Amino acid sequence: MLNAACSTAACLPPADVTGPGLSATTPDDGAPVAPRIVIVDDDPGIRELLTDYLTSHSLGAEAVASGAALRERLSYRPCDLIILDMMMPGEDGLSILRTLTSAADHPAVIMFSAVTSEVDRVVALELGADDYVSKPNSPREMLARVRAVLRRRGLANGGGEKEETGSGTAPAxxxxxxxxxxxxxxxxxxxxxGELVPLSDSEFEMMLLFVEEPHVVHSREKLADLLHSREGGINDRTIDVKVSRLRAKLMAGGGDEMVRTVRSRGYLFLPQVRAA
Structure with a gap:
């Protein structure tokens, strides 16, 4: 982990050194490499908190404090995902995002911002961000978002090599x-x-998980990781209530049962899904 006080490129390790939190391997040992995450935020407390939490969950996490430091970091070692603060002094996150996504094979990007307007979210996503997370949020939610993006990018196997998907890396x-x-x-x-069905933020996040991974049993623990912890305590009963509400909205919109409860295991999304 980079020390939270590191705010310049001088704090970065040399190219041939693996920083703490990066599970790199020698070329001949054949072991998987943990996905590499770089956090870009001018707040040292956020950098330290997220780096420690992601590292403790077997992800290679380190942090820098500016776009210039990020470019220096990427000049000697690529990464798989960047958590990018939108509002930073000097070069702002959207400018950095625009530069990153101009490359054909750019890393995944999760925008992280206290600005929560729909316009800002849409602009970030249209510029190529893979997700947009509002501040304040918990490390647990960020971990769930990171895992979801890595899953879409074919890196959910915990290794640094992308899985063969045949469909590219762009999320549907x-x-x-x-x-x-x-x-x-x-x-x-x-x-x-053709009617719009209003969903809460947590209902939409569950719905998105279901359509991205249909015909898979999703445990209550997995759904709890996905949901915004700022909504209050998340437990099995809370998840059951939220899923029941989502199921009722889907049933009211017409059609057969879509979300089935699998006893003692979780929830299964039944329909065939087409993604574009």
Whole structure:
């Protein structure tokens, strides 16, 4: 982990040194490499908190305090995902994002900002961000977001090599299932009658997980990791209530049961899903 006080490129390790928190291996040992995460934030407390938490969950995490330090870091070692603060003195996050995504094979980017307007979210996503997380948030939520983006990028196996997916690395933006439509960018869900179905933030996040990974049993623990902890205490009962509300909205919008409870295991999304 980079010390939270490191705010310049001089704090970065040399190219041939693996910093703490990066599970790099020698070329001939064949062991997997942990996905490499770089946090870019001018707040030293946030840098230290996120770096420590992600590292403790088997991710290679380190931190820098500016766009210039990030470019220096990337000049000698690539990374898999960047957590990028939108509002920083000097070069702002959107400018950095625009530069990053101009490259064909750029790392995944999660924007991190106290600015929560829909316009800002849409601009960031249209510029190529993989996700947008509002401040304040908990390290647990950020971990869930990071895992979700890595999963979409084919890096969920815990290794630094991308899995062969045959569909590229760009996340799907539109999902259709049983006559329904979910739009990731606008965060809108439309039923077969063409009517907008209002979902809370937590309901939309669960819905997005279900359509990204249909026909998979999702445990209550996994759903708890996904949901915003700022909503209050998350426990099994809370998850059951939230899933029941989401299921009721889907049923009211027409169609058969979509979310099935699998006893003692979690929840299963039943429809066939097409992603674009």
């Amino acid at each position: 933006l539109l999902f259709t299932f049983a006559g329904w439509r979910l739009d990731r960018l606008s965060r809108r869900v439309v039923n077969p009658a």
